[in-house]
Each structure stands twice: as C-alpha cells, then as structure tokens.
Amino acid sequence: MTDVAHLTEAQALDELTRLADEIAAHDIRYYREDAPTISDADYDTLKRRNSEIESRFPHLVRENSPSLRVGAARSEQFAPVEHGVPMLSLDNAFSDEDAAEFDARVRRFLRLGEEPVAYTAEPKIDGLSCSIRYENGVLVQAATRGDGRIGEDVTANVRTLAEIPKRLAGSGWPQVIEVRGEVYLGHEEFIAMNAAAEAAGQRTYANPRNAAAGSLRQIDPKITAARPLRFFAYAWGLISAPFAESQWEALQALKAWGFRITPQSRRIAGVEGLLEAYRLMEAERPKLVFDIDGVVYKVDRLDWQQRLGFVSRAPRWGVARKFPAEQARTILEAIDIQVGRTGAVTPVARLQPVTVGGVVVVNATLHNADEIARKDLRIGDTVILQRAGDVIPQVVGVVADEPRGPEPYVFPSHCPCPLHTPLVRETTASGAETVVRRCSGEFACPFQKLAHLRHFVSRRAFDIEGLGEKQLVAFIERGWLNTPADIFRLHEKRAELLETERYGETSVRNLLDNIEARRTIPLDRFIYGLGIRHIGETTAVVMARGYGAVGDFLAAMDKVADRDPAAIEELDNLDQIGTAVIEAAASYFAEDHNRGVVQDLVGELTILDAEQPKQDTAVAGKTVVFTGALEKLTRDEAKAQAERLGAKVSGSVSKKTDLVVAGPGAGSKLKTAAELGIQVLTEDEWLDLVRGG
Numbered sequence: 001m002t003d004v005a006h007l008t009e010a011q012a013l014d015e016l017t018r019l020a021d022e023i024a025a026h027d028i029r030y031y032r033e034d035a036p037t038i039s040d041a042d043y044d045t046l047k048r049r050n051s052e053i054e055s056r057f058p059h060l061v062r063e064n065s066p067s068l069r070v071g072a073a074r075s076e077q078f079a080p081v082e083h084g085v086p087m088l089s090l091d092n093a094f095s096d097e098d099a100a101e102f103d104a105r106v107r108r109f110l111r112l113g114e115e116p117v118a119y120t121a122e123p124k125i126d127g128l129s130c131s132i133r134y135e136n137g138v139l140v141q142a143a144t145r146g147d148g149r150i151g152e153d154v155t156a157n158v159r160t161l162a163e164i165p166k167r168l169a170g171s172g173w174p175q176v177i178e179v180r181g182e183v184y185l186g187h188e189e190f191i192a193m194n195a196a197a198e199a200a201g202q203r204t205y206a207n208p209r210n211a212a213a214g215s216l217r218q219i220d221p222k223i224t225a226a227r228p229l230r231f232f233a234y235a236w237g238l239i240s241a242p243f244a245e246s247q248w249e250a251l252q253a254l255k256a257w258g259f260r261i262t263p264q265s266r267r268i269a270g271v272e273g274l275l276e277a278y279r280l281m282e283a284e285r286p287k288l289v290f291d292i293d294g295v296v297y298k299v300d301r302l303d304w305q306q307r308l309g310f311v312s313r314a315p316r317w318g319v320a321r322k323f324p325a326e327q328a329r330t331i332l333e334a335i336d337i338q339v340g341r342t343g344a345v346t347p348v349a350r351l352q353p354v355t356v357g358g359v360v361v362v363n364a365t366l367h368n369a370d371e372i373a374r375k376d377l378r379i380g381d382t383v384i385l386q387r388a389g390d391v392i393p394q395v396v397g398v399v400a401d402e403p404r405g406p407e408p409y410v411f412p413s414h415c416p417c418p419l420h421t422p423l424v425r426e427t428t429a430s431g432a433e434t435v436v437r438r439c440s441g442e443f444a445c446p447f448q449k450l451a452h453l454r455h456f457v458s459r460r461a462f463d464i465e466g467l468g469e470k471q472l473v474a475f476i477e478r479g480w481l482n483t484p485a486d487i488f489r490l491h492e493k494r495a496e497l498l499e500t501e502r503y504g505e506t507s508v509r510n511l512l513d514n515i516e517a518r519r520t521i522p523l524d525r526f527i528y529g530l531g532i533r534h535i536g537e538t539t540a541v542v543m544a545r546g547y548g549a550v551g552d553f554l555a556a557m558d559k560v561a562d563r564d565p566a567a568i569e570e571l572d573n574l575d576q577i578g579t580a581v582i583e584a585a586a587s588y589f590a591e592d593h594n595r596g597v598v599q600d601l602v603g604e605l606t607i608l609d610a611e612q613p614k615q616d617t618a619v620a621g622k623t624v625v626f627t628g629a630l631e632k633l634t635r636d637e638a639k640a641q642a643e644r645l646g647a648k649v650s651g652s653v654s655k656k657t658d659l660v661v662a663g664p665g666a667g668s669k670l671k672t673a674a675e676l677g678i679q680v681l682t683e684d685e686w687l688d689l690v691r692g693g
Contacts, residue, residue: 002432004052011432012057014580016065017534019050023066042365042394044092044322061652078152078217081143082629083131084178084238088148088313090296090320099274099297102319106299109308109316116270117299120247121277122234123264124294124320127184128213131237132158134177137168144217148313149629157216158183160225165258173257178237181259185212186289189228208291230290233259246300264288267300278321285323294322310667328356329399332381335366335409337416341451342533343438345415345423347372349383349395356385356393364393368435369411378405415439417447444593450476452531456484460537461529462518466511474500483597484529487515488604520606523550530598534584539577541643544610546574550602561589613646618689620646622658625673628666630683638686645690653678661686 002011023046047066054061093099106117131151133141142158143151158164161183185193190208197204205211215227233254244250248267255261264284268277274297281295299305299317308316334350347366364385366372375397377383382402383395398404414420421441426434439445453472457464464487475481480493490497490512497508521529524544528537535543547553559567560582571582588594614620624647626638633641638661639649653660653672660673660680673680681689 004049004056007053007056009057009060010579012053013060013578016050016053016057016060017580019046019053020065021536022046023050027066042367044094058652059654065651078144078154080150081141081146081153082150083143083146083148084133084176086148086629087129087131087145087151087180087237088310088315090318091314092294093297093319093321096275096278099278099319099321100271102297103271103274105316106304106308110304116273117304118246118267118269118301119274120251120298120300121266121268121274121281122296122298123262123281123288123292124296124322125182125184125232125234125262126207126209126291126293127182127232128209128216130154130158130181130183130216130231132164132179132181133238134168134173134179136175137173139164139166149635152217154216156221157218157224160221161229161231163231163260169258170256172243172253174239174241174243176238176240177243178239179233179254179259180235180237181231181233183212183216183229183231184208184290185215185227185229187291188289189230193227231260232262234261234265234296242302245302247298247302247305248300250302274321282323292323294320296320326356327384327386327396328361329382330361330385332377332379332383332395332405334379335372335377337412339415339417339439339445339447341448341455341531343415343440343445343448345437345439347411349377351383351385361385361393364395366395369437370435372409372411376408378407378409380405411437415441415445415447417441417445419444419446421445440591441593444591449482453481453484453487455531456529457487461525461531462521463525464518465514466507467515471511483600485597485600485604488519488601490515519604520608522608523547523553523610526550526605526607527553530588532584532588534580539581541610542574542577543571545612546571547610548612549609550607554598554602557585557589558595560586611644613643615646617645617647619659621648623648623650623656624659624661625650625653625657625669626661626663627653627669628663630661630663632683632687641690659686 007015023043026043026046050066054065093102103117106112110117129145131143131145132139133143139159140155141153142155142164143153145151159166185208187208190205190211193211194204203214205214211227212229215224215229218224234251236250236254244253251261251265264281266277266280268274277297278295281292285292297319299308305315305317310316331352332349333352336348336350338346338348340346347369349364349366351362351364353362366377375395377395377398381404382399384397384399385393386396412423414422417439419441421439421444423437424440426436426438439448441448450469450472453476454469456462457467457472462484467487472481475490478496480486480490494508494512497503497511498505522544524537524541527535527543528540543553547556556567556570560571563586568582568586571577571585589598619642624642626635626642626649630638642649647659650657653669653676655676657673657676657678660669660678661683662670662673662680663683670680
C-alpha cells in the first residue's frame, strides 16, 4: 500500500472513493445488521487511512466521507426518531502516547497552566447505544443511535427492560432529558441465550454485542422482553435545564434517578491518572461479567466540555482508549474463497476450533492474496489468532518454532463458482495494481447473484419492501429468480406463493403490490440499481442527467464498452466522472450476460427521463452545504431539493461554498463558514429563498 505522503492526487481520489464505499458497507453491517465482518482494529485502520489522506488532500473530502458520518442509516422497519442533540462518536486512542497527546490537546485548547485536568475514566461497554427521552420524569421515547442524527424508535422494546426506569426517582431531574447509555448482555446470559437458540434451531450470535443489538431491535417487543438485556447510563443529550456541573456529578445524579452506572468508573487527574486508570481497567477486564473494549476518558468539568466543543463528528473533550486485541494459537486447516456482490474475493481461514476471549472461533479473515503471501501462510501451519475488538478474528502470523505446512498456498486464478470465471486483479487510475481480485462473471456468477439482487431491492435503489435476503434466497432456490427482471414476473407465481409456508393472502398481495409500484422508476434509480462498481447514488444522478433518457444512456454505454473514443470523452466530460467510473461501466456493459440482463429488465419497466436541474432559480449554480439538524426537511429531502433547483450540494465548507444552511447543533462547519465569510442561512431562510423554485 502506497504511503500517504507519496500518493498522487489521482491515487488519493481513487482511494477515498474506495474507502468511503467500504467503510459505509461495514457501518451498515455493524450498526444496522448487527453482523460485522471485520474487526474493530481493521475498521479503525480504514478510518485512520481515510483521515490521513483527507488531511493531506482536504479539497478531495467527499460528500459521503466517513469522517463526516456517525453510525449508519436507520433500518426501514423502525419509525425514525430525530435526536434532540446528535449522538456523536468518540475518536480513538491506542497507546500511552495517544492518551498523553489527548491531555496535551485539551490543555492547549483551554490555555491551562500546570494544574492537572480532572477527567472521568469509564469502561467502554460493548453494546448498543440508546437514547431515552423523559418528560416530567416519565419515559416517553427511546431510540437507537442510527446515523447519529436520526435513530430507530425502539420505545416499546425499551419499556420491557427492567433496569430502565419508566419514571425517574428522586428529584432534580430536568423537565426534559435524553438519558443515554448502553444496552448490553452479560456473559452468562449470552451463553445461555445462544444455547437455547441453537437448541430451538434459531439464530445464534457471534458475541454479546451483536446479541444485545439484535434483541433490542426486534419488531415484536415480546421477544425483547424474553431476552436478559441490561443497561448502563453514562451520558445525556437534549436537556431543558442544566442538572450538574461535572461529568462525575452527572453520573451520581443518573444513579440517584434510578439508573445503573458502571461501578468501575473513576474520577482522575492528569496524564498519570489517565494511564493508571487504563492499567486498572485492563486488569479488571477478565473479571467483569460483561464485555468492555476500552476506557473512555472525558474532561470532568462540563463548562470546559462546552468550551472544547466538537470537531467533525467527535467531541474534543473525550476519547476512547482501546484495548489491544486478544490472541491464541491454533491450526490452519484450510483456506476457502468467498465472493462478494462486486465480485471481490476474500480468503477465509478454516481453523481448528479455539477459544479466544470466551468465544469459540473456527473461521478468520485472511483479507487478500497479498496478505497470505506476505505472511507465508500454509495449510497445516500453527498460527497466531487475534480477535481485535472482540468481533471478527484475523490471523496475525505463523508461529515460527512450530512445524510448517508442506506447500506454500497458491491463490486460485478462477472463481470457485460453477462458471469457473477468471479472477482479475484490479488496477487504479494510475495503473498501479491493488490487492483486490474480482470474479469477472458479474450476474452470471451465482455467488454474486444474491448480493446483486439484494442491492437491487434495497431502499436507495428500487426500494421493494418484503424482499429481504430470506425471501430472495428462497425464490432463487425455487428457480423463480435469476435476474432483477424476474422480480417483476413473480406475479406469475402467485398461486405457488400462496401455497408456501409463511405466505398468506395479505402478505402475497402486499409483496406483489410493492413490486408493481416499482415498475415505474426514475432513470437515476435504475442506473444505481444495476449495482455497477463505482457507480453510487450521486454518480447515477450525474449520469442520468447527462444522458436524459434510458435509450440514450444504454446506447452510450454500448459505445463505451466498445471503447469508442467519442463516447468515452462524452462520459468523461460529465461532472465528477473519472477513470474508475469509465472503466467500471465499460467492463460491465462489455459482458454479454450483463447486457442481456439489462435489456430484459428494461422490457419490464417504465423508466422515467431524468429530471433536469433548473437554471433560473435563486440557487442555480451555487454550492450549498447543509449542517446541523434540519427540522422541516430531512437531509435527503433538502439535498434533493437543492439539486433539483440547480445547486450543487457539498459535504464540507470551503472557499468554493456559496451558502451554508445551518440548523440546531451546527458545529465546526458553521465556524468555518464564519471564518471564510460565507453566507449562512437558517432553514426557514433557505425555504424562503427557494420558495416557488
């Protein structure tokens, strides 16, 4: 991997594009699906790489940058809840030096003398963050973190948790307060719950965090009530009036009102206190009955917290000090190859079962072919297994003094699918090879088929409710689904659907009605739904507007696939389109099977011409940034409105920004706008400006 200091601008743009998509996918798997596929340490590495590149190339910060995002969008199965104050995440620290630098940053910002800064050190509970709103002391609403701004309404489920008071005890609580904390499962409860689920043939969970998240996010509150969930309170969001002068005092108030707080929390002072608290928490960790993955440091004085404020998506007054990964030794028995939606292949180690951190591990990610070669992993080796963050394990390396496997591992040159299509190694715009190998079979590859269909029906593509992964798998196995067009022929299977288990008259009618409602689709959603690599929502909109109609789009793509210079130049001239998109489109439409899939789909649909942005509005041609919590529009609605009126929406404030629309909770972007002299509007002022546009 090229050092950030040596990246060209083109390489940086390619990598930021890849990182944004990769991290977003991991966010969805972790926050929304409760099924992460990489370790915390690997995820942190991706985030650090993204941050380092953005620091060197600030003008390349993308609208969907991970540095501007917290968590993942809420699931559509829950009603939305907008947090009174955003639920932001903490930056991470990994060493004594990082902890000392955190203290130094606090001191520099506050311009303090020699007196030690007082902090709290609290165990970082590995569970699901939850915000619970009380009005006049009575629980009225509860929500998950979601994307930090909008979470999922889990009020009915939270009411079933015995450790969460339905009415606050004592006195002194504000009239309105959002109490925040972590829903979790204890070790014994987790083991018992998994054992019972396995015996009943139901879903089991990899670890207590996933189990807690899955249990709280149940449609039926009765299922949540049957799970032994617990709750620690440690923070607050919106409050109608102050109730404490320090974090420590606030924790004691939460305890007095009926919440459990972590007994391991401490009030400390200075760098020495930070380091000592970490050592003590690390020593206590094996003895705890619940999972923690680090220590959270917070400046104790709340007036200092307010002065320190926030930078990007994290507060300056707090940091999470992560524990190192846990390790064990085991035998590498085999290496399997898994294929994802875009054809990317991932090697997976099959291991002799071993317990690491209280969890029996049999599989571990090997990342890519280059990693296997670098570590010289061989089947039969004794390897060091690491569970970073207590999630997905990885093989760190070979135990040098143990017998080696007889033969070096040879990475396959063809996909393990029945088509046996070649694996191709990806290159960047500059021609450099990446570590990614992909199956070239696209839709023809059965491993990619399910993932493609899952993307096709997703909310931001065709948004077909009632077609989740279980339904897709069942229909594929019955031979009803092979390509997206088959979805629109499911009405022919109505009788068979009514005969299948779990489908009644109402559910069949709803499913078929939802499918019919998507036969008419805007061109940009059609393009995005095809699942072409590097063509996300924003790029799909640009391409739709550039070509206007589906016939013109497909004709142009055929020419791009044939490497017609004029067609490639036309595509390249579209805003935000670069080499990566051109190559992806050319490769996709050069595949005969893909062309057939697309033509078949077009025959089932009415595809609306792209809506062209207006040129005669008050904001046409201007670059707009939305920040803070909008109250009358969702962020997606505001963005769509601005783009429809001819404006360009950006995720960061720069000299090129013309307008900043700021809602409650606006932070660093508002400050940057003031420093650059950029016009700032309230949401109402924005609506007045664009009214009638």
